[in-house]
Amino acid sequence: MLGKIQTNVSLKPYNTFGIECRSKYFVAIERERDVEAIFRFISREKPRHLVIGGGSNLLFKNDFFDGLTIHNRLKGIKLISENEHSVIIEAKGGEIWDDFVQFCVSRNYYGVENLSLIPGTTGAAPVQNIGAYGVELQDIFHSLTALHLETGERKIFSKEDCLFGYRDSYFKSREPDTYLIESVRFRLSKTKKLSLDYAHLKEQLPENPELQEVRALIINIRRSKLPDTEVTxxxxxxxxxxxxxxxxxxxxxxxxxxxxxxxxxxxxxxxxxxxxxxxxxxxxxxxxxxxxxxxxxxxxxxxxxxxxxxxxxxxxxxxxxxxxxxxxxxxxxxxx
Ligand SMILES: Cc1cc2nc3c(=O)[nH]c(=O)nc-3n(C[C@H](O)[C@H](O)[C@H](O)COP(=O)(O)OP(=O)(O)OC[C@H]3O[C@@H](n4cnc5c(N)ncnc54)[C@H](O)[C@@H]3O)c2cc1C
Structure with a gap:
């Protein structure tokens, strides 16, 4: 039912807390043209609206959401430009965050490895400026493209525009639930550059570690400390x-x-x-x-x-x- 507005849909499978909540309207978007249809629906019906990715940073307080839930499944990762030292990579908002990290690590692009295994999607990552092990999204962020869900205006946000703070951004504190983040661009390094000072990472790694070893360590630490959302x-x-x-x-x-x-x-x-x-x-x-x-x-x-x-x-x-x-x-x- 991609791109089709459904009614009275359970959001239990769409939030990692596993809380039951039914959404008055629900739509999954996988293609750019679905986005335009949703914008038209919002202009006409004027529902309250909410964009979700992996549902791993939200809590539904009631058993009914009286509005439209938009499940972002826009996928794709592409190389935008590169020079001797760095690359600019673009990921669509519905791309699973850790798939994006794996994509970069497997190509030896440095900068994102400490953010391995954070659940959720790439489009949500700027919303709270995700961070772990001494690195925050803003450290590798280049720009993003977002659609204003009420005016239909498409806008490019620079790093300054995003007003990143500690687990905070323009999209969380200034204009929440206003934009759909369609794609995000990152600047990553092609030359070796690791951040290993936080949480004694260095001590747990061999001397002069490879990028893949850093990712593997972080995945191991996270798996040992955090509850698996599939279980709890x-x-x-x-x-x-x-x-x-x-x-x-x-x-x-x-x-x-x-x-x-x-x-x-x-x-x-x-x-x-x-x-x-x-x-x-x-x-x-x-x-x-x-x-x-x-x-x-x-x-x-x-x-x-x-x-x-x-x-x-x-x-x-x-x-x-x-x-x-x-x-x-x-x-x-x-x-x-
Ligand atoms: C086990 C576990 C460990 C975690 N560890 C970390 C961690 O180490 N560091 C960290 O920073 N976070 C962590 N998180 C929180 C979470 O993974 C991140 O906040 C993640 O970026 C949320 O992505 P999501 O796609 O699940 O967002 P959702 O939960 O679906 O949405 C979160 C917010 O972003 C908005 N949003 C989502 N997608 C879009 C979009 N495309 N456009 C506009 N707005 C959008 C939503 O409306 C909502 O307000 C963890 C969560 C879990 C469950």
Missing amino acids: GNAGSFFKNPFVSREKLDELRNLYPRIPFYVQGDKLKIAAGWLIEQAGWKGKRIGDAGVHGKQALVLVNYGNSSGQDILSLASLIENSVFQKFGLRLEREVRVY
Whole structure:
């Protein structure tokens, strides 16, 4: 039923939390011309609209979404240009992110390997400026093309236009749910350039490692730490690591000398997973909603949890972290 608007469709297979929610309208797009048809439907019916990729960074709070869900399946990866040192590669928004990473690593294009195995699609990656192991999407981003779902205008966004921040961008905080990101361009290096300082990656690799070895290590670490969404519903880190002032960090370090923190540019961040664990939540479960036993940042659905169950658990965690540390946790996952 590609390109055809369907009604009353279950979104359970389309979100990694595995939450049941029915969408009033649903459409899967695989060809450019499907996009035009959807734009016409939106102009006519004016529904609330939501673009989804892998559904790995969202939570449905109700059992009905009163609008149009657009499932982006636009696929394709192509080389746009290259010189002696670098390449520009374009991936369509529905391309599976890790397939894109594998494509680049297998051709010895450097820069994206630390982002191996992050679930989801390439079109969603700029929305929250995905990041892992010391690298963020913005480090390799060139530009993207997006369609304004209400005016039909197609626009190219430069890196500056995207206003990337820590798990943030123009598409998350300025104009959410307004654009469909159709394709993303990346600039990758053809000369060897690895980022191995974060999380002691270097120590776990042979001297002078190959690109493929870095990807393999990251895949192994991720598989050992994070729950498999096929087995246990989750959306990765539910919360962001909170930024703190130097004074607040000093105050907390006096009380908790082993508190983990990171320096990001001129900002200081505390590990939210540690805060949640110290507040006693790691491995806790309320009904079918729970906190993962290996990584307290990850909230899980053990089976039949509703979006409300997950949100209630999130609120309890936020309150106890605030009471214990005076820090407010911000949610990373988008709630609809
Ligand atoms: C086990 C696990 C581990 C994870 N690890 C990490 C990690 O290490 N680092 C990290 O940064 N994230 C991580 N995530 C979060 C998630 O994988 C990323 O945010 C990913 O980019 C989401 O992609 P998606 O296609 O699933 O997006 P979705 O969940 O489908 O959508 C997320 C948001 O992007 C919007 N969106 C999606 N596609 C488009 C599009 N084409 N155009 C416009 N808007 C769009 C949606 O409307 C929604 O607001 C993890 C998630 C899981 C489940």
